[in-house]
Amino acid sequence: MSTPDLSLALRLADAADAITTARFLARDLRVERKPDRTPVTDADVAVEDAIRAVLAAERPADEVAGEERGGTVGAGRTWVLDPIDGTKNFLRGVPVWATLIALVVDGTPVVGAVSAPALGRRWWAASGEGAFTSDPNGTRRITVSGVHELGDAYLSTTHLGSWVEHHSREAYLKLADAVWENRAFGDFWQHCLVAEGAIDLAAEAIVNPWDVAPFQVLVTEAGGRFTDLAGAPRFDGGNALSSNGVLHDEALALLRG
Template identity: 50%
Template sequence: MTEQPPAPSADLAFALALADLADGISLPRFHSNDLRIDTKPDRTFVTDADTAVERAIRVRIETERPGDGFLGEESGRADRGERRWIIDPIDGTSNFLRGVPNWGTLIALEVDGKVTVGVVSAPAFGARWWAEVGAGAWGHQAGADPRRLRVSGVESLADASLSFQSIRQWDEAGYLDPLITLSRTVWRDRAYGDMWAYMALAEGLVDIVAEFDVKPYDLAALAPIVREAGGTFTDIGGSSSVWNGSSLATNGLLHAATVHAIETARTA
């Protein structure tokens, strides 16, 4: 008998509804001929789809959860109380504007400083993943039943598949030598990119994902999904936070060895 997800809490149900709202805005703009693209001060791109998705989500939160705070990539912070929604309207904007389907909306709820709910919706893939602390991690393809997510059982770096995300990230962070060393240690290295690499980790398809120059809205929704799938999610040094500008997600079995390999190579 196929394992079924537990009934969602009110918070998770609301997050999933926000994902439906986002998909209804973003997917029709994907591959559109009149997509408006601007460059932000940090030289990253933003499209009219990014801003429209975030605006709609923020309005829904302010209307239905007026006591909750908000942190969005495009519109910043509006903090109220001990609960805060952390939103990336389109993670993978560069993919989105180039017509690459690896993009999605990231929705997280932080309560008393801890992320309790995470939803990743990738409508161009026809896929969605979600988790709530204590309720497991789940995913489904369009038209299919939900399935429980579990990380791999790989125990050795020599057998591991690594997604390093971007050579430039590691180089600019001063970690190029550790990346090269790690790539020579693992079985396979690829740069799957953005939210998809972490979801592949949660599904047991990849064993290690790490990157730099990331913000809380890039990571918050991913962390509970990885953790509820049995993995470990920290910053590059092993601290359990999405606020430190880097990330290291593994199947858990490889986490200490990965941190050690990176730090050893960095100090060599």
């Protein structure tokens, strides 16, 4: 099933894919460094501008908050955008990057779309409508895993160094030691893998709202849980944990140290 807002989000993802795929591996890709020392490419800016133009025409009363052009999430309807999540991968030619689109209504994400064209993958969800993915083999509904024991769980994070600066490296390592396997799939992909049941936990010591807004609805519609590291179901808490739900509280307890 679909809703008008979800249909729009998927069309926005189509527009983004047309730009990002054309600029991926381009020899004339322009890269600059932002004040926080993170990179931004001409593709990041072009995608956000293109999405904002469509939203201005089709949802003129809605607010927009994006990584490159700014904006805030308040009351009412706000589209939250990350034009390229995984810019470091994008500029180095690693195909693991995606455009993230979420509609937040009164502080809660109700629509989420994640498009990773270099992987041939897309994930989406809307409140009450379930979670879905598409790949070259077609479209299917997704659910989180049924793993019930932390010792059987598969865990992912982004950059281990971020735990040193922003939370607790020791707490993360406690969780890593408690699970069956851990990797650093990083960024958007790990939360999508939780939603489709390929892994069981994804933890991040620091995130911006646009990094994770789609995953609150995607993971929960897939049957899992998405919270900050304090356990609050929010995308703007500055950090994040997504899980299959069963393992969530035990993982949170270890991450709290």
